[in-house]
Each structure stands twice: as structure tokens, then as C-alpha cells.
Amino acid sequence: MKLSNTAILALAISSITAGAHAESVSQDFMPTQLASTSAQSEAKGFIDGQSLSGSTRNWYANEEKKRGGTFSYERHGETLTGSRRINWVQGTILNYTSGFTQGTVGISTEVAAYNAIALDRSREDIKGGSNRTLAHSNGDAVDQWSKLGLANVKARISNTTLTAGRMNFSSPIVDVIGNRPLPSSFEGVAIHSEEFDNLSFDLATFDRVSPRTEQSLSKFRTEYSNTGVETDHVNTAGVNYQPLKSLKTSLYATQAEDFWNQYYFGATHELGDSSVLSLTTGLNYYKTVDEGKKLMGEIDNDTYSLSFGLTHQAHTLTFSYQEVNGNEYFDYLHETNGIYLANSLLSDFNGPNEKSFQIAYGINMAEYGIPGLKFNAYSARGWGIDGTHYVGTAYDVRSMDGEHHYEYGIGSSYAVQSGPLKATTIRATYTTHRASENQADGSINEFRLVTTIPFNIL
Known part of the structure; x- marks a missing residue:
């Protein structure tokens, strides 16, 4: 990975700033040793340990395209736009x-069991359906639908668990995505092991994904491909290691059969005292190369993000730089959250050869006597998007020559702290994105209001 001069300068400045303050976050080395307790030895039994719980989420989004952009839908055989x-x-x-x-x-x-009810069923509003509202082929909303979201069997020895069936799974390359009314899930076999205090392992193979807004299982495809090619098998393995009390690292490798091999390294380091000033440094790096039959064409892509978050009491100011080195998108598997990059926002800022920079501010009102209430704001800009050297067929990028875009957003969230609605969260966000002519995300404003209420029955 080649860091730009901008990233190197930011790293140097942040290191000097952090060094001026007391290191209250322990930098002690953590020896790797067997876990002192066994989860299986504390098993309560099949019935005694059972639980029945869930959540209900009210999800509202209002989008408006700008600069002449439109959504389309069908009515009485006629294509209409808005x-x-x-x-x-x-x-x-x-x-x-x-x-x-x-x-x-x-x-x-x-x-x-997952269930969705369309509260807005207007064909004109939903514009033919999307991964937000499930719709029939004629564009009418599916009023309500249900499916098995999870269905699996687990076997555990000590602190190692094997899961077979449809499951949640979280890693930097294959990760459940939950930014809609219902989350995705994956079908396959996975092993998660925590036999050591500061070291854990994951090994998994998946052949299908259960999308957020579909009733059936699907083969895996990628988020940005314009060819629709699919793969039957996704295999992943990784390790999470905490060498210092202040430093956490992850290393993962994933094969999307006949698509690519994708490798990930991530690290998060904490330094200082947040009551005075603390620094959180985050590095995320992906290497993607074509594999097997090369159904996505030739791929050789290096993408990274580097972030520095300064926290003083209730306030956090974060600077993030991201860079794509490759003539194609930095791509990831559709219906996953497999993009642990700092500037993955409404736009992923992942165009060919794109560079981007973000400034974000957050405030935690617990410091001012209102626990659970938070506000945030950010501004991000991407530039230098160049797909003119792309020679493959999977991505529509050749018209991108010097494209640029920017995005800013504000948000507020509140988590209920006590009472019968404890842990209920309310989140409101407003985002604006503006793009040059051939940047893929276009120009759009979006408002979202999401309320999630958890509950326990048993």
C-alpha cells in the first residue's frame, strides 16, 4: 500500500498532537493465553437457556433527485418519471x-421470523420498488410479506462454536447489513473460536444470501457490477488480534469463487485521555485481485482509508482520508456491509482512482446531563475519479474522467435509557449529495427517520 503525502502528513501531525498529552489508555502488551473461562461449561441447558425476543423498526426515507435526475415507474403501460x-x-x-x-x-x-408491512403503498411514491420496498413486477407494493430470516443449528465446544444454516455473520468482507427495515443474512457453515483471551478466529463458507428486501434466497453478486454475474460460493477466514490493550487488529481473506480474492487488514489504536484529549487512529486496507474464471474481468485494486479522531469530553472531531488505487471500483458483495472504509457514507467514495477526504463532528449529550442523546455532522469530498484506463466489461466507468462529488449530512439519535421502552432508538438524518456529470451516485437529497423498538417475551 502506498500512502499519499496528504495521509503521511496527517499521521505526523496527529502523532505530535497526541504525544503532548498523558497516555491514560494503557499501552501494555497483552500476552496470548488460553481463556480463563469456558462458555460451554456455563451452559444452562436447551430449555433453561432459551429466549424469545425481537424488535420492530419503523423505517421512513424521503429522497429527491436534483439537477434533472428522476426516478421512473410504470402506470397503465406507460413509463412515468418523478x-x-x-x-x-x-x-x-x-x-x-x-x-x-x-x-x-x-x-x-x-x-x-422476519415480517415487513408497506405503510406507503403508492406506486408513484415507491417508484416501482427497490431494496427499500418490495414490489410486484407491475410496480405495486407488496402489502406485507414474511420469511425465515434465520434458521440454524449450533454446536459448541469450550469457546468454539460451529453454526450451520441461515445465520448472522460479521467480518470486514462478509457482514450483515442492517440499514433497512430488515437485515440480510447468509446461508452456509461458520466457525467462530475464542479460545484465547486476545485472539479469535473465523472460518466460513456461504452459498446463498437472504437479501434485506426479498423473500427468497439469492446467489452472491457484487454491488457495482453492471453485468449481473453471480457466484455460488463465498469462502472466508480471518483472525482478530489485540496485541496491546490500546490496539486491535484484524486480518481476513475471502474468495468469491470466479470473481476475486479479497484481503483485508484493519487496525484501531487509542491514545490519551478523553477527559483531556484522546486520539483514535483507524486504518482499513483492502487488496482485491481476480480469481478463477474471472467473471468480473481482470481486477487489481488497492484501497485504504486512514482516520484520526480527536475526543475531548463530549466532543469528537474526525479527519478521514481514503484512496482507491485501481482502474475499477473498489467493489464488495451485494447485500453485505463488507466495506469497512472510513468514507463509506451515502456514497461509498469508491470510484476508480478516487481520493476523498471527510471531516466529521459528533457530540454526546450525556456529558451535559442528557444520556442517550447524540448529534453529528460531516462533510466529505471526492475527486480524481478516472476510469478511462479500464479494460474490463464488469463496470461502467470509462466515461469517468476527472469526476468529482461532495456530500454532507447531519443527524441526531436518542436511545431511551430506562422504563418499558428501554433501548428504543430514534435516528433522524438529512444528507445531501452533489455530483459531476458522470459520477455514478448523482445529485440527491435524502431524509430518513428510523425508530427501532426491542422487546423480550421470554
Whole structure:
């Protein structure tokens, strides 16, 4: 990975700033040793450890395209357009999880039913459906629909668990995405091991994804491909290691069969005392190369982000630089959150050869006597997008020559602290994105209001 002069300068300035303050976050080395406790030894039994819980989410989004952009939809065989799209959906999850049976090998199961109700069913509002509102082929909203979101069996020895079936899974390359009324999930087999205090392992293979707004399972495809090619198998392995109390690292490798091999390294380091001044440094790096039959064409892509967050009591100011080195998009698997880059916002700022910079500010009102209330604002700009040297067929980027764009957003969230609605969250955001002629994300304003209420039955 080649860091730009901008990133190197930012790193130097931040290091000097942090060094001027007391290092209250421990920098002690953490020796790797066996975990002192075993999760399986504390198993309560299949029935005694069971739980029935869930959540319901009210998800509203109002988008308006600018600079002549439009959404399209069908009515009576005629294609109509409009600049505004509205989606309003209630998503509910009911999750049953058994306890683990007692003994050397514990067995457990998990089943979750997902249900969605379209609260806005206007064909004109939803504009033919999307990954926000499920719609029939004629563009009418599906009034309500349900599916099995999770259905798996687990076997556990000590602190190592094998899961088979449809599951949640989280890693920097294959990760559940939950930014809609319902989340995605994956079907396959996974092993997660925490046999050491500061070292954990993941190993998994998946053949299908359950999308956020679809009733059926799908093969994997990529987020930015314009060819629609699919793959049957995604294999991933990784390790999470904490060498210092202040430093966490991750290393993962994933094969999307006949697409690519993708490698990830990430690190987060904390320094200083937030009551005075603390520095959180984050590095995310992806290397992507073509694999097998090369259904996505030739790929050789290096992408990284580097962020520095300064915190003083309730206030956090973060600077993030991101760079794509490659003539194609930095791409990731569709219906995953496999993009742990600092500038992945409404836009991913991941165009070919793109550079981007973000400034973000957040305030935690708990410091001022209102726990649970937070505000944030950010501004991000991307430039230098150049796809003119791309020779493949998977991406529509050749018209991108010096493209640029910017985005800014404000948001507020509140989490209920006590009472029957404890842990209920309300989140409101307003985002503006403006783009040059051939930048893919276009010019759009979006307002979202999302309320999530968790509940426990058993």
C-alpha cells in the first residue's frame, strides 16, 4: 500500500498532537493465553437457556433527485418519471434462541421470523420498488410479506462454536447489513473460536444470501457490477488480534469463487485521555485481485482509508482520508456491509482512482446531563475519479474522467435509557449529495427517520 503525502502528513501531525498529552489508555502488551473461562461449561441447558425476543423498526426515507435526475415507474403501460421517491416500511423480527445443552459438546438452535408491512403503498411514491420496498413486477407494493430470516443449528465446544444454516455473520468482507427495515443474512457453515483471551478466529463458507428486501434466497453478486454475474460460493477466514490493550487488529481473506480474492487488514489504536484529549487512529486496507474464471474481468485494486479522531469530553472531531488505487471500483458483495472504509457514507467514495477526504463532528449529550442523546455532522469530498484506463466489461466507468462529488449530512439519535421502552432508538438524518456529470451516485437529497423498538417475551 502506498500512502499519499496528504495521509503521511496527517499521521505526523496527529502523532505530535497526541504525544503532548498523558497516555491514560494503557499501552501494555497483552500476552496470548488460553481463556480463563469456558462458555460451554456455563451452559444452562436447551430449555433453561432459551429466549424469545425481537424488535420492530419503523423505517421512513424521503429522497429527491436534483439537477434533472428522476426516478421512473410504470402506470397503465406507460413509463412515468418523478424527482421524489418515498419509502415507509415497518419491519419486525421475532427471534427464538434455545440454550446450549450441557456437556462437552453443547447443541443449540436459532430461528427468526422476519415480517415487513408497506405503510406507503403508492406506486408513484415507491417508484416501482427497490431494496427499500418490495414490489410486484407491475410496480405495486407488496402489502406485507414474511420469511425465515434465520434458521440454524449450533454446536459448541469450550469457546468454539460451529453454526450451520441461515445465520448472522460479521467480518470486514462478509457482514450483515442492517440499514433497512430488515437485515440480510447468509446461508452456509461458520466457525467462530475464542479460545484465547486476545485472539479469535473465523472460518466460513456461504452459498446463498437472504437479501434485506426479498423473500427468497439469492446467489452472491457484487454491488457495482453492471453485468449481473453471480457466484455460488463465498469462502472466508480471518483472525482478530489485540496485541496491546490500546490496539486491535484484524486480518481476513475471502474468495468469491470466479470473481476475486479479497484481503483485508484493519487496525484501531487509542491514545490519551478523553477527559483531556484522546486520539483514535483507524486504518482499513483492502487488496482485491481476480480469481478463477474471472467473471468480473481482470481486477487489481488497492484501497485504504486512514482516520484520526480527536475526543475531548463530549466532543469528537474526525479527519478521514481514503484512496482507491485501481482502474475499477473498489467493489464488495451485494447485500453485505463488507466495506469497512472510513468514507463509506451515502456514497461509498469508491470510484476508480478516487481520493476523498471527510471531516466529521459528533457530540454526546450525556456529558451535559442528557444520556442517550447524540448529534453529528460531516462533510466529505471526492475527486480524481478516472476510469478511462479500464479494460474490463464488469463496470461502467470509462466515461469517468476527472469526476468529482461532495456530500454532507447531519443527524441526531436518542436511545431511551430506562422504563418499558428501554433501548428504543430514534435516528433522524438529512444528507445531501452533489455530483459531476458522470459520477455514478448523482445529485440527491435524502431524509430518513428510523425508530427501532426491542422487546423480550421470554
